Amino acid sequence: MEALVQRFPGARLGVNAVTALVIWGLLTWVNQVIEPLMSYYLATAAMYATAMFGMTILLGLSGQVSLGNGALMAVGGYIFALTSMNWQTVPILGTPWNAVWSMVFAGFGGVVFGAAIGGIAARLRGPYLAGLTLGIAVGVPAIANRFPELLGGENGLMLQVPYPAGGYTSGDTSDEAVDDGGEVPLDEEPVYEELPDDFGDFDEEFTDEFGDELDSDPGDLSDEDLLTEDDLLSEDDFLSDDDFLTDEDFTTEDGFEADIDSDAGADLDAGLDGGSEASEGADITDPAADLDLAGVDAGVDAGFAIEQWQASMAIAVACVVGFIALNLVRGRQGRVWQAVRDDPIAAAVSGISPAGSKISAFVVSSLFAALAGAVFAQILTYVGPGAFTLGLSLSLLVGIVLGGRNSFIGAIIGAVILVWLPEFVLDVSADRGWQDQITNNAPNFIYGLLVVLVVLAAPGGIVGGIQSLAGRLRGQAKSSSSP
Amino acid sequence: MIDFIDYLLGGISSGAIIALMALALVLVWRSTRVVNFAQLGQAMFTTYIALTVRELTGSWFLGLIIAMAAGLVVGVIVHFLVIRPVKRLDTSGAIIATFGVLIALEALAAMVWGGDPEAFPPPINNSGYEAFGRIWPFSPYDLLVLASVVFLVLALSVVFTRTNVGLAMRASAFNPEVARLSGVRVNRMLALGWAIAGLVGAVAGVLVAPLSTLSPTSFDIFLVFAFTAAVIGGLDSLVGAVAFGIGTGLVIALVSGYSDSSNAPLVALVLLVLNLLFKPEGVFSHHKARAV
């Protein structure tokens, strides 16, 4: 593979593009066949993954512990909300506004903030950086209170989400959701059949690039990936529609933002209602898509559900971000980040600026975080201090540490864990009859313990653990075969 | 002008408490070169214990004493179970681990005591003294807080400067190898640092709870304040932690008074950034090894 890439300079780009496209295709297909609630989880997981790709680069590759990414998501979310609410045309260009422009501006805002924070962060090490970004995670959402007129204060802002035909004039990702409906076209099946191999390649490439000593066996790792997919799918079994409202209230965050007043919760619900109305108004081909909350479970039959639109939007963003991330990490920039992390002095001697490298890692992760924040805003149809708490930043840290801070697969696994574990706990608690107080906080308790355990026992997270396990097994196999 | 005096008076007790919290962070940093981001999570937890003891026995003082004991124990447990094993691996691992402890403690507190904010009434009158025909924003409770903090800081400084244990702890912090070669059991001294930090944090938690409310996350903001104060003070200076803890409290009180209390975290952030940009080694520190 490496030889091929060297002979054809564009090959790497192509491989990454194919990887991203295959994953996009697969997830888009998955999004068509699952229930709307599952689509909602898919959307949330894709949003987390988008943000955590940035954490992989910042924490894993560049070695900086940052808690500021939740705040940078707030930057993206608020910019998305403000631009989509207030601007009808693109400044200077004068073309009609649409959501893609809001995403672009959100990303731009992330870059600006990331450069500012990175400029300070590059001068700091370990605990100072963690403490500074902790301050950012706590302080930045409070800016909303500083400008209640513009940013809506504690109550935040409701936003109109550009559902299909409402805002996306060019009809990109969302068309999938509208046109394909719930039926799986037969011609998409080959994509699924090809999946395990492609996933295997992806993994192999990935571990190679990260300089891990072991050549991952595609079989092993793709099994693992399928497992995660299985996990995702198996959630079908235990989720009832009754869970729906609690989920919208963000069970994941409950432990951290116990101080959010019930108003915020009500606002979230109101936001969803507003969103439903907006989609009702939209020009949807199937009239059965009458989307009040009770009717959501009919979404698959109706051919379009808000959750499916949310998921297809989140997946598209995640895949674009993943593609950018792959190109950066597998290229020269990835080696620069790693070199500075491993030995800043040696890197400086060989002509790499450690400060520049750290700033660029910050900028890239801020871009991703801001885009994730914009996605989050569209999923919630709301932005507010209550949505971007310290808890959100901590969740990102938990996800990336558990999944594995050294790979994008780790980020994806981490994202799935963040979405899956609260549901799993909910399921267990329903069986055992736990009190809400226990059920709502058990996931965070488990996260906290797992983070400590992972740092102690498997600093590479799940991905690192599997790799070293596979390496050990292969080592045993080798030593037993060669006397 | 009278506003200014009012705001300052109102900020004294919270400043004193922030000083204690910063002191706890500094004690841990000096002993193991780790910033314990779980410090105020531990304090939150022991404050809930104090609340429970108080509800059961009706005694605020007994609650305080038991919280202090719990603070010692939790500090030692976190040190031996988490920090000592992690510290050998890497520094970013230690930072992440302390956040793991914070997350777990906050969730555990919410599981045991519920996530809703609880009132922690002051043990004595918390309405301002009356003098010269007006009410001043300084209450008997503020006086109690101030007296407790002064007593604790003086006690600690006596322990650190006048006793063998204090000398051994300082030596273990500055140069563990020389301390070991002198016969000091350094690991015990490090654990003792965590224990004392836990105790100091526990006192700070019990004292601050009546000034705000008690919830699993209500101390998060104090973590930012305390970190700011500790870093500006130089992170290994006990004097710096106390001085800038009080200073941070006063600045926050002034800003909150003249504008709005929701600006407090931003003020802390600005102070922190200014310090890191212009005096990164801290005001009271002799060391200059903060950047790469």
Add this chain to the structure above:
Amino acid sequence: MLRIDALSVNYGAVEALKNVSLDVPPGRVTAVIGANGAGKSTLMRTLAGLEKPLAGRGLFNDEDITGSKPEDIVRMGIALVPEGRSTIPDLTVEENLKLGGMWRTHAQRATSLTRVYALFPVLGERRHLRADTLSGGERQQLAIGRALMTGPQALLLDEPSLGLAPLIVTQILELVEHMARDSGLAVLLVEQNAATALRVAKTGIVLNLGEIVKSGPAREIAQDEELRHAYLGY
């Protein structure tokens, strides 16, 4: 008193000491000399418990000290003055001294402190100043004083001459030699500066690449031209 029996130590992947045996008798100075990287510091650090040996033993009054922790070894009566004037700059002179031998009784420590101040009067004069205000020679005296505060029977001195003016080195080493003779202290002195070390030592041991190449009376070694050229470089 202090005996080293077939000691081997690895430092990283390097074999720092190979099968080294030697005796450190009381009442005199035993000097280990050799070029940089001969394994001298590793020998000292292993004896003090800072490095773990691969094989072999250290015996102190016929008691096996191999594998003991540094804080236990110093309590048995072996005090190391590590390379590089190991004082704690943030503490005062007296605090640096009081750090040594905290487990001893109040009376024992008071006696030791008086003795150290008698040996090194300059430390008494500056007892309340921070250690970083001292000159290099004074700090070396402080480091030795701290070791003496632990009431040792054996004193391990690692490169005391490093970075000091020759006159000061001679003064300090002669003081150590007197001390050994007067109080029956066993002194193991490790030095790159062979000429000075052999002047105060009774026995000399030449270490090269982790192995003893020669041992004998210090005077003989000092006069062995061949040895000097081959291993000591002067």
